Amino acid sequence: MSRIVNPPTVVVQSDAELLAKATAARLVTRLVDAQAMRGTASLVLTGGGIGIAVLEQLALAPARDAIDWSRVDIWWGDERFLPSGDPDRNETQARRALLDHVPVPAERVHPMGASDRVDDSPEAAARRYADELREAAEYGDAVPAFDVCLLGVGEDAHVASLFPGRPAMYETERTVVSVHGSPKPPPVRISLTLPAIRAAREVWLIASGEAKANAIRLALDKAGPIQVPAAGARGRSRTLFLLDRAAASALPPGFYVPGVV
Numbered sequence: 085m086s087r088i089v090n091p092p093t094v095v096v097q098s099d100a101e102l103l104a105k106a107t108a109a110r111l112v113t114r115l116v117d118a119q120a121m122r123g124t125a126s127l128v129l130t131g132g133g134i135g136i137a138v139l140e141q142l143a144l145a146p147a148r149d150a151i152d153w154s155r156v157d158i159w160w161g162d163e164r165f166l167p168s169g170d171p172d173r174n175e176t177q178a179r180r181a182l183l184d185h186v187p188v189p190a191e192r193v194h195p196m197g198a199s200d201r202v203d204d205s206p207e208a209a210a211r212r213y214a215d216e217l218r219e220a221a222e223y224g225d226a227v228p229a230f231d232v233c234l235l236g237v238g239e240d241a242h243v244a245s246l247f248p249g250r251p252a253m254y255e256t257e258r259t260v261v262s263v264h265g266s267p268k269p270p271p272v273r274i275s276l277t278l279p280a281i282r283a284a285r286e287v288w289l290i291a292s293g294e295a296k297a298n299a300i301r302l303a304l305d306k307a308g309p310i311q312v313p314a315a316g317a318r319g320r321s322r323t324l325f326l327l328d329r330a331a332a333s334a335l336p337p338g339f340y341v342p343g344v345v
């Protein structure tokens with residue numbers, strides 16, 4: 085679906101709190117620039133601890149309202165297939181952390197399906213999300229050219245709900261799939277696939293903590309995406325690995341780690 089041109093850039097902050105703040109500040113600039121160029125900005129959110137911490141810091145960012153929130157489209161990279169409003173849903177956590185505090189129009193917030201919707205199954209919800217993405221895309225693309233796709237990274241190097249060796253890793257056509265038997269609870273999820281993620285202009289992988297160091301090393305080394313999903317998460321024009329020092333503690337040789345105090 086897209087050619088990868090640039091190797092990833094690694095940026096390291098001293099700790100998780102500064103990582104969340106710095107990533108939030110980077111998002112302000114990136115979304116403002118996107119709006120200056122195209123009039124709108126498109127952002128894919130992730131669940132997980134550092135992903136939600138970034139949203140909390142974005143809500144607190146001094147320059148937050150430099151973003152024209154009325155012209156931001158919010159998508160999700162994955163969702164836990166739970167009833168709407170469930171505290172474990174990525175959507176619920178994103179609303180509490182950010183969306184309840186900024187004036188994004190309801191029609192520009194695109195949550196993935198919930199398990200309490202009538203006649204819904206994860207498969208139907210995945211199909212519906214793929215349709216919504218296609219309707220929002222330009223030039224007949226399957227998904228919009230997301231300005232930024234945020235991704236947390238699991239200890240097993242999963243991103244979104246794409247887990248090593250699972251069927252979703254072999255998906256080359258569909259943009260959204262259902263996931264069953266997720267090794268990370270809850271077991272049933274909906275996820276963008278790698279082809280959809282790789283349609284993003286920029287992919288930002290965010291990780292903090294020693295437990296992620298090996299996954300980050302594999303994702304930056306020559307590993308293949310089937311067993312190391314984070315190794316396949318690349319943006320069309322830019323890929324960032326935004327790490328704290330602990331998650332960057334096993335980087336492969338050749339990656340310059342900017343001065344970390």
Ligand SMILES: O=C(O)[C@H](O)[C@@H](O)[C@H](O)[C@H](O)COP(=O)(O)O
Nearest residue numbers: 131132133134236237238243244
């Ligand atoms: O639904 C989810 O759980 C997330 O989308 C998932 O992909 C998460 O980002 C990683 O598991 C990292 O989570 P932590 O940052 O909490 O380790």
